[in-house]
Amino acid sequence: MHWQSKQVVLPEYRRGFHLVTQHIVDALPQIRELAHGMLHISLLHTSASLSINENADPSVRKDMETFFNRLVPDENSYFIHTFEGQDDMPAHVKSSLLGSQLSLAIESGQLVLGTWQGIYLGEHRDRGGKRKLHLSLFGDPA
Template identity: 55%
Template structure:
């Protein structure tokens, strides 16, 4: 079985956001898959997807603070500045963290570790709604 659909994520402020339930609840056919894979591809270049801590929101805060300190918007060698001071740092963060994930599916659910969750990294001050292509494969 193969299914592909687009998921739309509501606009969020800059930072990292736990989106595990939003993605799982929006996937048609997930409960029907006993063994499979889910591939998620974010259709943007200034946001990211990553798998990390799902329990303590301080982890999301700390990673955002770490990236903001190391990739500020006022680096003198950035040439791509027409879209604002947060745009080029957002592209750097998206490239470092990535824009796609492949996850195991088991028993109709995402096969995540106890403390794992899907994060959307919003790296723009006003990034807007984000879109994901979700491709579900399994039996």
């Protein structure tokens, strides 16, 4: 059984949904050495999110951003947590709705994702900064 954990810092992204699959795969080349395994990804922030969705058409990422901004707009008079700006509490809500952790199976040295699936970072702040991921990898070597 092979175990490894690693912290990865993603580049700073503008507000929106961004494909980060390749950043994760590049950070853990040991994935290619596993016959079977699991990768657990934890986003170490409360105002961004992780999800799996369309990896080919960028209009899906734009539509996701539009939907979540309509669902939880920045200008909500009922939010009292506004110390860090009008986008902070809506970002926390979006993070809770989408989640901040993913677990993905590994088979034959690759993440098990559908043909059109990729890992999204949802950046819900106007200036969220660099985001940290904690990656935990375990499995049986090929």
